[in-house]
Amino acid sequence: MKPLPYGDPAHLAAHQFLVEEAALLDAGDYPGWLDLLSEDIRYVMPVRVTTARGAGFDTLADMGHFDEDLYALRKRVQRLATDHAWTEDPPSRTRHFVTNVRTFRHRTGELRAESSLLLFRSRGDTREADLLSAGRTDLLRETGDGLKLARREIIVDESVLRTQNLAVFL
């Protein structure tokens, strides 16, 4: 299937959604981020593995770094808002670079948006910064309240992650 032309209003809306979402995440506005998610959101990040070219798979089918519904994501956001989420206090400085956005009409009437993500994460004053590179495939659903994220699959480009935790969203 061919992507929508880059001038297509649906593509522009999807692209704007992803950039605005990244702005919320980098500003630490997690309640604002939750508002972008549909009630039936599935947010998954399978474990990436190194396999032979002929193996036919390079993610684990039954193990992820994330496999979240709205309850689980809400708990994570609530946790970050407590006074005791030490790993993000002081908070990381993050920058979500979203690029290579391609949008497709999905059979369900939703938009499928593929994007590349580079997450820069700096913690403390002297630690080396972390980089996480990933591809994302999202389903965006038109609602009376604008586009909502109904599904996100994050395919991270490392099999062994080099960040101390995923107390951040991708």
Place this chain on the structure above:
Amino acid sequence: MIKQVVSQVRQGMIPAHIYADPEIFALERDRLFARSWVFLAHESEIPDPGDYVVRRVLADSFIVVRDETGVIRVMFNMCLHRGMQVCRAELGNASHFRCPYHAWTYRNDGRLAGLPFHEEAYGGEDGFARRGQALLPAPSMETHNGLIFISGDPDAPPLRDYLGDFAFYLDFYTRQSPAGIELRGPQRWRIKANWKIGAENFAGDSYHTPHTHASVVDIGLFREPKASKRKEGALYTAGPGAGTTYKLPPGGDFAGQLRYVGYPDAMITAMAATWSDRQRALVADSGFMVSAATLFPNLSFVHNWPQIDADGTVVPFVSLRQWQPVSERETEVLSWFAVDAAAPEEFKRKSYKAYLMCFGISGMFEQDDVENWVSITDMAAGSMARRLNLNSRMGLTSDGKPIKPPLAAFAGPGLAYQGFGEFNQRHWLGMWSDHVQDGAR
């Protein structure tokens, strides 16, 4: 240097630099990891002939494979000819491993099957006898409850002897039915922390829970304020292992206590039939449920039971995790989700969700643990850390006596104390001391 360090450690006063010291790390490599039983994988990760995973013990890469006859083999991942890794994937299925360099080819039981131009290059069998050539096997390899361990010591004690009294506790995590566990994962990530810190923490640090993990209590992830309940739990040491428990509500019978933890009746029936009288008594009579534990040196376990949905459904999970040393300042964490292979599919799904919310790289418990461990390692690397001995004497009076007697009514083997204490970490550090102080054992 090491004599002084060990003498301090044995008094519960830990020279802080051991958490970031390259000389100590070299001793750990040569005297501890070179001969201790170390976990590599679980049989359920390689169910079919040809299935393999590649795992490390420090710098050594091993292929853990089920050969064509179903036998599990652990082989050093280095070609006999020029030393190339013969397998560069981390998992898969293969009948043979072919070295990319000169195409020496090994069967999945390790035997050399062929090499190119044998006649022209070597003059055939006379110049190089293929017979008997095989990838180097791990010097010792044994399994227990499907857990595959190796030792660099060809004269290692039998694994079951090594596990000793800890085998009793191992069953709660890895043998809830005759089917045993299936292991999923691992999630792998690298943290800038010394490997000992996680191992000690899981062995017995119930004292950190109320504060480090205050946030998960704040958000109501648990049915009750887990943190304050921590001091009612028992800490036990048993053989090469040590662990923490939670106190169960008073008055429950065996099935009632396991229902409270969130197990479905089908699993409880299997546990009742699989565990010994004494194992059942730990739950039913003593009223304790296992939580975190460490098997020396670097395999840890965790069992916990959060609320996984807005209705307050409580579901337990088990995780195995390994603190794989990379250097004195870096550790690779391997974290697996474990579940009884015979459990109902619905339970497996819910238990997996419980695991992901709590542990692993995104787990809401684990996130805050690692923040602490990275910071400790960073501080331990400096000069001032050489002037500081960390006090690890919790639970002892100044003359070295326990501040309260061991639990008399504790059905499990070993020694158990109720409440906070650093008995378990000292137990772990005692074994660590035995290894690093003595090159010859």
